[in-house]
Amino acid sequence: MDISISRRGFVAGGCTFASMFAVGGAAYALSGDDPKPLRPPGAQDAAHFAATCLKCNRCESACPQQCLRTGVLEDGILNWRTPIMDFHRGACTFCGACEDVCPAGSIAGxxxxxxxxxxxxxxxxxxxxxxxxxxxxxxDACPYGAISLDSSMRPVVDVDACNGCGACEFACPSNTYLSFAGGKQRGINVEIARGEA
Known part of the structure; x- marks a missing residue:
């Protein structure tokens, strides 16, 4: 049984493989590592935010807590230059400064x-x-009493009381003490709530 491949078949197979690779790469580039990053309070309606955000970065400049950063290409093309919460820099106090300077109404409430x-x-x-x-x-850092200690003196999060302000993540010292382990995660991290994923 002869299973040799013709030149035309080889080229067609190579093109098919390359196109599948390109589609996968494009999907990754559009979504990035975190396809749905944390947004400022009042910007949780993803469709409204994506349709209205001008990527002007005024909210980041106005934030007195400096807990906003500008999305980079590693965050995905759809998230590029949009405001992303970064609780390694500060915690959100719901001061409303981001909403005050937003010219497009992308942030409300x-x-x-x-x-x-x-x-x-x-x-x-x-x-x-x-x-x-x-x-x-x-x-001690949580201003809403959403974190308590269990009987083993380990933290437990009350998800109904937590609003994701990031005070706990900002205060967490694990990166300092575990610097040898590498990684960006801390001992406690704010993530997208399940209902929003």
Whole structure:
């Protein structure tokens, strides 16, 4: 049985493979590592935000807590130059400065603390309280009482009380103490709430 491939078949197969690779790469480039990043309070309606945001970055410049950053290409083309919450830089106080300077109305209701930016999630591999007892920084940092300690003195997040302000992530010292481990994640990180994913 002869299973040789003709030149035309080889070229057609190569083109098919290349096009499949290109489509996958394009999908990745459009979505980035985090296809739905955390947005400022009042910008959780993804369709409205995508349709109206001018990518002017006024909200980032106005933020007194400096918890907004400009999306880069690694965040995906759709998120490029849009405002993304970065709780390694600061925590959101729902001051409304971002809404005040937004010329397109992409951010609305930023002073409403009941808005849910995301929800805090414990990373047990990086949380110092899981490695050794005694750390309660996130509990003390939470202005909404959404984090408590269990009977083993480990943090537990009340997802109904958490609005994703990022105070816990900003205060978490795990990156300092676990710097040898690498990575950007902290012992507690704000992520998109399940209902928004």
């Amino acid at each position: 930023a002073r409403d603390e009941s808005q849910v930016i995301g929800v805090a999630k414990i990373d047990q591999d990086r949380c110092l309280a899981f490695a050794q007892s005694g750390c309660r920084v996130c509990v």
